[in-house]
Amino acid sequence: MSSHQSRRSFLGHAAAGFSTFALSRLALAQPATEPPPRPLQVERAVAEPVSIEVNARPIASFEPRDRSRTRFGSLEYRSGLVLTSPYRGFGGLSGIRLDAKGERFLAISDQGGWFTGAIRYSGSRMAGLDDVEAAPLLNAEGRPITEKRLWWDSESLTRDGNVVYVGLERVNQILRYDFSKGGTRARGEVIQVPPALRRLPHNKGLEGLVFVPKGQPLAGTLIAFSERGLDADGNLVAFLIGGPAPGQFSVRRTEKFDISDAVLLPSGELLILERKFSWFSGVDIRIRSIPLKSFAPGAVVDGPALFRADLGQEIDNMEGIDAHVTPAGETVLTLVSDDNFSMLQRTLLLQFTLVE
Numbered sequence: 001m002s003s004h005q006s007r008r009s010f011l012g013h014a015a016a017g018f019s020t021f022a023l024s025r026l027a028l029a030q031p032a033t034e035p036p037p038r039p040l041q042v043e044r045a046v047a048e049p050v051s052i053e054v055n056a057r058p059i060a061s062f063e064p065r066d067r068s069r070t071r072f073g074s075l076e077y078r079s080g081l082v083l084t085s086p087y088r089g090f091g092g093l094s095g096i097r098l099d100a101k102g103e104r105f106l107a108i109s110d111q112g113g114w115f116t117g118a119i120r121y122s123g124s125r126m127a128g129l130d131d132v133e134a135a136p137l138l139n140a141e142g143r144p145i146t147e148k149r150l151w152w153d154s155e156s157l158t159r160d161g162n163v164v165y166v167g168l169e170r171v172n173q174i175l176r177y178d179f180s181k182g183g184t185r186a187r188g189e190v191i192q193v194p195p196a197l198r199r200l201p202h203n204k205g206l207e208g209l210v211f212v213p214k215g216q217p218l219a220g221t222l223i224a225f226s227e228r229g230l231d232a233d234g235n236l237v238a239f240l241i242g243g244p245a246p247g248q249f250s251v252r253r254t255e256k257f258d259i260s261d262a263v264l265l266p267s268g269e270l271l272i273l274e275r276k277f278s279w280f281s282g283v284d285i286r287i288r289s290i291p292l293k294s295f296a297p298g299a300v301v302d303g304p305a306l307f308r309a310d311l312g313q314e315i316d317n318m319e320g321i322d323a324h325v326t327p328a329g330e331t332v333l334t335l336v337s338d339d340n341f342s343m344l345q346r347t348l349l350l351q352f353t354l355v356e
Helices: 003-021 023-029
Strands: 055-058 075-084 093-098 104-109 113-122 125-136 154-160 163-168 173-178 188-190 206-211 222-230 236-241 247-251 258-264 269-278 282-291 305-310 318-325 331-337 347-354
Touching (some): 104 154, 163 206, 173 206, 269 318, 318 347
Parallel strands (some): 154 206
Antiparallel strands (some): 055 075, 075 347, 093 104, 104 113, 113 125, 163 173, 222 236, 258 269, 318 331
16 A cells, blocks of 8 residues: 555544544534634744754655646646654644745744745755744734734735735734834734624634735735635625725635635736535645636625645645746746644645646
């Protein structure tokens, strides 16, 4: 049996065993499609800025059952890494943004921490990470945000030049950081958000952020997506904050997928990364493409799926997505997973070329 098959079998048996042993109590209060709740304490928060070691193991093929296959929907697999670190606070990666070259990265952990560094390439394939540093997200007083109750579930990330926005899910607030004032040492200022955003579900709230740059429809708008805040018709609630047409809209929800992140392409297409979880089938992910020009207050937007994958491929709890364009004109998507600091999960960094 291959190592991938062993891992998938182990995950399946572990889930089944857990559901038999623990879900006898947990499932009575929770739908079968819900993963176990996270603990409400911050266990692996970054305490201070520190350089850390991150090890990388290449993922040769995205499809272990057919290693010659590279095409998956509208995406072509480029390379992937399994990331590990002896640093206790490494993990829980929920958002990532890369520079224009796809080299330097800024990522957040859902335990209130920044991670910065550089992706090292061998040709077009990722080979490892260099110069990785961890640092705490700071509040307006210059203290780690984790010192305030529930102000640590940092799930979403976007940037406008030196200005970086971070979404906090449990309190459904957005922090604005000016990186010209110390980079990850900058202090976060709470921005004003719509009252309805603050009322999103406690643990299914603010999950994705996208800033619309100049030259695009809705330039200057911050778009905020909920993970599973639902409107009256069962669609996923989202918000246009600032810009020329602020307001609330919805993303059509299908097949019980929830939103985990989003990224805007130079073409004006907005890609939404989605996932769903079941104790019986595990994790499924997909990427949908929706024209930014269709976003407007009161709208219900929708678009086709470009990509789908499940535990038959090399995925995990994929929570972050970004895009960059190579000198050759290729659009490269980078996905990162949140391992929930669990021995059963992995921190993955995956790259694909958008071919359609």
